Amino acid sequence: MNQTAHIDSVEQLDQDMAGKNLSGYWRLGMEGLPNHPVTAVQPCLWKWQDVYDSLVRAGEVISLENSERRVVRLVNPGLDRKHAFATHTIQVSFQYVKPGENARAHRHTPAALRFVIQGNGAYTTVNGQQCVMEPGDLILTPKLTWHDHSNDGGAPIVWLDGLDFPLVTALHQVMQERFSERRQSIEKSSEAVMGQLGNSVRHGLPLAEFFHYKWRDTEPALRALTKTPAARDRFDGYLLEFRNPVTGGPTMTTIQCAVQLLPAKEETHSHRHTSTVMYHVFCGQGTTEIGEQRFNWQKGDTFVVPLWHPHRHLNSSSDDAILFSMSDAPALKALDLYREEI
Numbered sequence: 531m532n533q534t535a536h537i538d539s540v541e542q543l544d545q546d547m548a549g550k551n552l553s554g555y556w557r558l559g560m561e562g563l564p565n566h567p568v569t570a571v572q573p574c575l576w577k578w579q580d581v582y583d584s585l586v587r588a589g590e591v592i593s594l595e596n597s598e599r600r601v602v603r604l605v606n607p608g609l610d611r612k613h614a615f616a617t618h619t620i621q622v623s624f625q626y627v628k629p630g631e632n633a634r635a636h637r638h639t640p641a642a643l644r645f646v647i648q649g650n651g652a653y654t655t656v657n658g659q660q661c662v663m664e665p666g667d668l669i670l671t672p673k674l675t676w677h678d679h680s681n682d683g684g685a686p687i688v689w690l691d692g693l694d695f696p697l698v699t700a701l702h703q704v705m706q707e708r709f710s711e712r713r714q715s716i717e718k719s720s721e722a723v724m725g726q727l728g729n730s731v732r733h734g735l736p737l738a739e740f741f742h743y744k745w746r747d748t749e750p751a752l753r754a755l756t757k758t759p760a761a762r763d764r765f766d767g768y769l770l771e772f773r774n775p776v777t778g779g780p781t782m783t784t785i786q787c788a789v790q791l792l793p794a795k796e797e798t799h800s801h802r803h804t805s806t807v808m809y810h811v812f813c814g815q816g817t818t819e820i821g822e823q824r825f826n827w828q829k830g831d832t833f834v835v836p837l838w839h840p841h842r843h844l845n846s847s848s849d850d851a852i853l854f855s856m857s858d859a860p861a862l863k864a865l866d867l868y869r870e871e872i
């Protein structure tokens with residue numbers, strides 16, 4: 531019997547397995563894993579003037595008759611530009627609707643939130659509920675809720691959009707449907723729903739019916755908080771989270787929204803966490819140190835603090851500064867991946 535001597539090698543094994551859709555653990559380089567999470571998302575600040583100029587120009591060349599939405603996205607320089615996301619979990623963009631315009635009704639699996647920056651006289655309709663949009667208002671369009679935007683006012687409206695689009699994309703769950711009509715008919719107002727909340731909640735109020743946080747309620751609550759020095763958080767100043775009023779849980783399943791006031795001369799302590807946070811400057815000016823970098827911000831600017839980057843906020847001015855923020859912490863907590871270090 532003729533027997534050929536056979537000497538195997540790693541290279542030969544890898545090659546043979548590749549042809550059978552197999553791969554060895556040794557190919558992953560797992561021995562070199564870091565001892566903390568690492569992200570490609572880079573600290574970055576987007577200036578309001580750049581965003582606003584682009585929106586106004588888009589208002590001249592993009593028609594809502596031909597385009598589903600007139601939106602300018604923030605692109606993180608550390609991520610693949612093709613996907614054009616601000617972070618690996620949250621997409622942030624700005625939307626511009628001119629007087630008389632309507633952004634047609636649709637729904638999708640990515641959940642979205644709207645934080646109104648300027649303009650009056652416009653409204654978003656969410657599952658038949660009319661939410662009149664005023665600066666500082668936060669409006670939710672959770673997963674698969676029908677929504678359309680109409681501007682019946684006399685000036686353009688601008689708001690910030692936050693979506694869990696990158697996360698839903700990573701889970702291969704992205705889909706969108708158009709409503710049968712361009713606009714939904716209005717069945718009730720968000721004011722009527724808000725009237726059933728507060729210190730007591732109407733029995734049986736469906737969870738899915740609450741979509742609107744009014745600035746006229748948020749601001750006094752934030753100001754009242756500043757009257758209680760013990761409420762001052764050493765990492766965030768005076769911070770209010772937008773909770774679901776029915777469950778007490780996060781703003782949405784995947785995103786926690788908050789508003790925080792940094793008093794004049796505030797210098798917060800540094801910390802880091804596994805969540806990534808997007809900040810939008812509602813008013814005032816200041817500086818945020820992220821790792822070795824310093825970002826000076828003012829009203830209208832937006833910036834990102836990537837995960838596990840030490841950061842702290844400074845307000846060296848003589849006026850209060852207010853930041854609106856969106857964090858992916860609820861998604862991380864649901865997966866037992868949230869961690870914080872001082």
Ligand SMILES: [Fe+2]
Pocket residue numbers: 636637638642677
């Ligand atoms: Fe949408």
Ligand SMILES: [Fe+2]
Pocket residue numbers: 765801802803841
């Ligand atoms: Fe933080």
